[in-house]
Amino acid sequence: MRIAVISDVHSNLPALEAVLEDLGRVDEILCAGDLVGYASQPNEVVDLLRRRGIPAVMGNHDYAAVTGEVEWFNPSARRAALWTRERLTEENRRYLRSLPEELRLTREGVRIYLVHGSPRDPLFEYVFPDLPQRQLLELVRGVEAQVILLGHTHVPMRRVIQGKLVLNPGGVGQPRDRDPRASYLVLTLEDGEAEAEFRRVEYDIDRAAEGIRKAGLPPELASRLYVGW
Ligand SMILES: [Mn+2]
Numbered sequence: 001m002r003i004a005v006i007s008d009v010h011s012n013l014p015a016l017e018a019v020l021e022d023l024g025r026v027d028e029i030l031c032a033g034d035l036v037g038y039a040s041q042p043n044e045v046v047d048l049l050r051r052r053g054i055p056a057v058m059g060n061h062d063y064a065a066v067t068g069e070v071e072w073f074n075p076s077a078r079r080a081a082l083w084t085r086e087r088l089t090e091e092n093r094r095y096l097r098s099l100p101e102e103l104r105l106t107r108e109g110v111r112i113y114l115v116h117g118s119p120r121d122p123l124f125e126y127v128f129p130d131l132p133q134r135q136l137l138e139l140v141r142g143v144e145a146q147v148i149l150l151g152h153t154h155v156p157m158r159r160v161i162q163g164k165l166v167l168n169p170g171g172v173g174q175p176r177d178r179d180p181r182a183s184y185l186v187l188t189l190e191d192g193e194a195e196a197e198f199r200r201v202e203y204d205i206d207r208a209a210e211g212i213r214k215a216g217l218p219p220e221l222a223s224r225l226y227v228g229w
Pocket of ligand 1: 152
């Protein structure tokens with residue numbers, strides 16, 4: 001069985017479309033949160049993910065867009081969150097509000113745990129790829145799953161700790177590892193074993209950047225897409 005894992009789409013429809021086209025044959029798609037925020041097409045992105053029936057967890061930007069609680073954000077993220085909040089349709093607002101903070105699934109006998117930030121702080125804590133093993137162990141010790149899927153950092157990650165595979169697909173809509181291509185992964189489950197393949201996809205950054213500028217959103221949200229940061 002093959003499961004595509006996406007995260008941090010951030011209202012970037014051209015990036016999401018490119019990833020969905022690139023997936024090939026997968027049995028399921030999971031989304032680790034931050035559907036909205038930053039770019040200019042929140043409703044289009046949410047509509048598409050809902051139409052495809054893609055299970056998702058709530059990210060901090062989704063939370064901010066539905067609650068208006070933005071005080072922890074930097075100025076451009078704050079502006080984008082409030083801009084998004086004004087534009088979300090009532091239906092999409094309700095959908096985002098309904099997203100769970102964690103998802104637990106079992107596929108082919110493999111237990112999978114999905115969260116945006118970290119198991120102890122689902123919305124806000126960053127788990128970067130270089131987190132020391134001891135701290136990572138602390139985070140995942142209580143999680144009864146063989147595969148732990150995270151988002152939030154926009155940086156791809158693969159770690160193995162106590163037999164648990166800890167993965168972050170990187171960012172679809174705003175990669176932050178200096179590679180501007182949209183990032184995602186495909187999880188393969190076979191005979192109770194799990195492995196991940198990381199993928200990058202070029203997309204029409206001009207289209208996303210122009211949308212951001214035309215919407216009057218902070219221009220640095222457009223320019224950063226070209227450098228993947
Ligand atoms: Mn994010």
